[in-house]
Amino acid sequence: MAAKADAIPWMTMSVVLAALFMAVLDSFIVVVADPSIVADLHASDSDVQWVLAGYQLSYAVFIITATRLADMLGRKRIFLFGVILFTLASVACAMSPNAGSLIASRVVQGLGAALMVPQVFAFVTVLVPAARRHSVYGAVGIVMGMATIGGQVIGGLLIGADLFDSGWRMVFWVNVPIGIALLLLALRYVPETGSAATRKLDMPGVLVLSVALFLLVLPLIQGQEAGWPAWVWACFAGSAVAFGLFVAIERSLERRDADPLVPLTLFKQRSFSLGLILVLALYALIYSYYLALSVTMQQGLGLSALGAGLVQAPAATAFFVFSMVASRIIPKYGRRVLEVGAIILAIGYLATGILLVSGPRITPLLVIPTLVLQSVGGGLVITPALNTVLSRVKPESAGVASGVLSTAQQCGGAFGVAVIGAIFFSSFHPAEDGRVAAAGHAFAVASFGVLVFAVIAGIVVFLLPKRPATQG
Numbered sequence: 001m002a003a004k005a006d007a008i009p010w011m012t013m014s015v016v017l018a019a020l021f022m023a024v025l026d027s028f029i030v031v032v033a034d035p036s037i038v039a040d041l042h043a044s045d046s047d048v049q050w051v052l053a054g055y056q057l058s059y060a061v062f063i064i065t066a067t068r069l070a071d072m073l074g075r076k077r078i079f080l081f082g083v084i085l086f087t088l089a090s091v092a093c094a095m096s097p098n099a100g101s102l103i104a105s106r107v108v109q110g111l112g113a114a115l116m117v118p119q120v121f122a123f124v125t126v127l128v129p130a131a132r133r134h135s136v137y138g139a140v141g142i143v144m145g146m147a148t149i150g151g152q153v154i155g156g157l158l159i160g161a162d163l164f165d166s167g168w169r170m171v172f173w174v175n176v177p178i179g180i181a182l183l184l185l186a187l188r189y190v191p192e193t194g195s196a197a198t199r200k201l202d203m204p205g206v207l208v209l210s211v212a213l214f215l216l217v218l219p220l221i222q223g224q225e226a227g228w229p230a231w232v233w234a235c236f237a238g239s240a241v242a243f244g245l246f247v248a249i250e251r252s253l254e255r256r257d258a259d260p261l262v263p264l265t266l267f268k269q270r271s272f273s274l275g276l277i278l279v280l281a282l283y284a285l286i287y288s289y290y291l292a293l294s295v296t297m298q299q300g301l302g303l304s305a306l307g308a309g310l311v312q313a314p315a316a317t318a319f320f321v322f323s324m325v326a327s328r329i330i331p332k333y334g335r336r337v338l339e340v341g342a343i344i345l346a347i348g349y350l351a352t353g354i355l356l357v358s359g360p361r362i363t364p365l366l367v368i369p370t371l372v373l374q375s376v377g378g379g380l381v382i383t384p385a386l387n388t389v390l391s392r393v394k395p396e397s398a399g400v401a402s403g404v405l406s407t408a409q410q411c412g413g414a415f416g417v418a419v420i421g422a423i424f425f426s427s428f429h430p431a432e433d434g435r436v437a438a439a440g441h442a443f444a445v446a447s448f449g450v451l452v453f454a455v456i457a458g459i460v461v462f463l464l465p466k467r468p469a470t471q472g
Contacts, residue, residue, distance in 0.1 A: 008132050011189045013139065016120045019083060019182055021143045022175060023113035027056065027413075028151030029171050030106075031294060032305035033159060036168035037102070047099035053221040054103045058110030059117075060410035061213045065206050067118045067403030068261055072201060075119045075126075075399065076192040082115025083186065087179030094172035114406075121386070121402030126193050126395050131331075134387055138327020141383025142320055148286060149316040149375075152294055156306030205249050205261035212242035213407070220414040224421045262400055266393070271465050272401065275389030276408045278464070281457040282382050283409045284416025285349075285450045291417060292424045292446040293371075297364070300430070300439020311364045315371040322379025330384050335466045338388070341380025342458035348374030349454050353447035362440030381461065388464060416453065423449040 034048045041047075070078040089109035096102035120140070128136050158170045166173060216239040219232040226232065253260040267273045290312065297308035322341075330337050352370040360366055386405070393401040428442035 008129075008136060009127055012123065012127060012191065013136055015182060015185045015189055016079070016116075016123050017139060017143050018178070019079070019086075019116045019186075020120045020140065021147045022178055022182075023059075023086070023117050024144050024147035025151050025154065026109065026113070026175070027052075027059075028148060028290075029155040029158075030055075031291070032152050032155035032309070033168035033171050036159060037099075040167060041096070041099045041102065043099040043102075047103065049222070049225055050103045051099075051106055054106040055110040055113070056221060056410065056414060057214070057217055058107045059113045060217045060407060060414065061210050062111055062114035063118050063406045063410065064209060064262060064400065064403040065201075066115045067122065067399040067406075068201055068206075070115075070119055070122065071399040074192045075122055076186070076190050078115050079119040079123075079190065080183065080186055082112045082117075082119070083179055083183050084112075085109075086112030086116060087176055087183070088112075090172045090175035090179065094166075094169040094176075118399070118402040118406045121390060121405055122399045123190070123193070125390050125393060125398035125402065127191070130391075133391070134330045134384070135327050137387035137390075138323055138330075138383050140386055141326075141379075142323040145286075145319045145323060145378065145382060146316060149290060149312050149319060150309070152290075152305060153309030153313060153316075156304065156309045160304075160306055200259055202249075202253060202259055202261040205246060205253070208242055208246045208249060209261060212239050212246055213411075215239035215242060217411060217414050220411075220418040223418055224425065228422075262404060263397065266397060266401055266404070269392055271392050272389055274460055274464055275385065276404065278385050278457055278460045279389060279405060279408045280412035280415070281453045281460065282378075282385055283412035284419070285453040285457070286378065286382065286416075287413030288416035288420035289349075289374075289446065289450050292420060292443060293367075295424070295428075296362070296439045296443040300362070300428075300435050300443075301364070302435070303364075311368065312371065314368050315375040318372045318375040319379045322376050323383040324379075326380045326383045330387070335461065335464055338381045338384050338461045338464070339458075341377045341382075341384075342454070342461045343377070345374055345377030345381055346451060346454040346458055348377055349447050349451040353444045353451065356440050356444035356447065361436055362443065367443075381457065416450075420446050420449050 030052055034051075037043050037051065038048055043051075066078060066082070086109055089105050089112055092105035093102055093109060096105055124133060124136050124140065155171050158174060159168055161170070163170055215235045219235040223232040247264065250260040250262055250264050254264060293312065294308050297303045297311055298305065303311070326337055326341070348370055351373060352367060355366065355370060356362055389405050390398070390401055424442050424446040427445040428438050430438040432438070433441065
């Protein structure tokens with residue numbers, strides 16, 4: 001019986017991790033489809049940007065609310081609804097006759113992702129014994145990293161195959177059989193869980209937090225393209241006011257022993273608060289850097305979407321291997337694993353920048369070794385970071401803590417893309433310097449910019465508790 005109590009429910013974990021992979025993949029796979037969408041739907045640059053932004057915006061804004069609904073109504077029920085919504089929205093995306101309908105379908109698809117993804121972390125916290133969670137979070141990190149890094153490879157293969165003359169639509173059709181299979185498997189293998197402590201939904205908190213996140217994420221997504229006009233800064237100011245009001249609402253509910261949307265006592269846990277800062281920094285760098293790499297390879301070196309994706313294949317392999325290594329050694333060495341990973345990660349970005357400014361013209365073979373070095377460090381630090389955030393969270397708070405973690409990932413990614421995107425494109429002048437030279441210079445500058453995020457992550461790692469939690 002003891003062995004059974006300590007067992008990891010891998011069938012359940014496999015089902016929810018497949019949903020996680022699908023949701024994260026759809027944040028990146030669309031990037032390679034942009035030229036085909038423009039040609040087929042006569043979409044404008046703004047339309048194409050909103051195909052990506054609509055998904056990210058609804059995804060980020062609704063996550064925490066979705067976790068609270070899951071606490072009240074049951075995580076399995078909300079997870080299943082998310083799978084259904086995501087799958088139906090994928091059908092609508094694939095059948096879209098124009099850019100407007102595609103954007104609307106992507107917004108709904110983002111809502112489906114928001115319903116699915118935070119439940120994954122909650123299921124891990126509630127269903128997996130605390131002593132074994134490092135192994136599952138190793139798998140979570142691998143899944144998210146491979147979906148992020150491998151999105152362009154998969155997208156390039158699907159578009160290049162042009163099955164049934166579907167072109168770009170195949171990047172959405174592929175979700176349909178996967179979604180149907182996930183629905184059937186989840187009905188069979190995913191148990192129902194919830195939080196008895198959550199009695200009702202904090203509607204004022206939902207509305208104010210949704211406004212705060214919308215006003216934060218929208219300008220991060222659109223600011224670079226719009227040229228950072230006044231409305232962007234007005235949104236940031238409004239977001240700060242809304243977040244302040246949200247904190248006041250939550251404190252008032254806690255004083256009355258009511259049900260706040262986000263219990264502020266969570267942030268008193270050092271591992272949780274520092275872990276969120278770590279996640280913000282890590283996802284800022286990983287989201288932004290691979291988008292900069294894609295532009296460098298395609299617009300600078302003239303590679304196809306598939307070719308640009310294949311440049312990332314060695315790095316993806318290194319990330320997979322060292323994520324597995326991290327999950328095995330973190331119980332013994334604890335924070336030291338993250339320390340080593342953070343140092344290697346920073347060295348990888350520094351080496352890329354120095355290499356590119358030292359004179360050689362950028363080529364895929366020139367940057368692949370330093371990309372691999374970055375992924376070695378990323379595998380050692382990004383995977384354990386997820387466990388760091390949730391390791392000391394009580395089971396009854398697993399849902400909302402998972403929602404806050406997922407929101408931090410999305411906001412960190414949006415912030416990183418905004419900052420590094422501005423740095424990259426302000427340094428990319430192909431008309432003046434030639435495509436290859438301009439791409440090499442811009443990617444070097446982006447590498448130094450991302451290095452700042454890596455250094456911040458490294459500092460936070462050294463402030464974390466030295467020993468992993470032994471109980472959930």
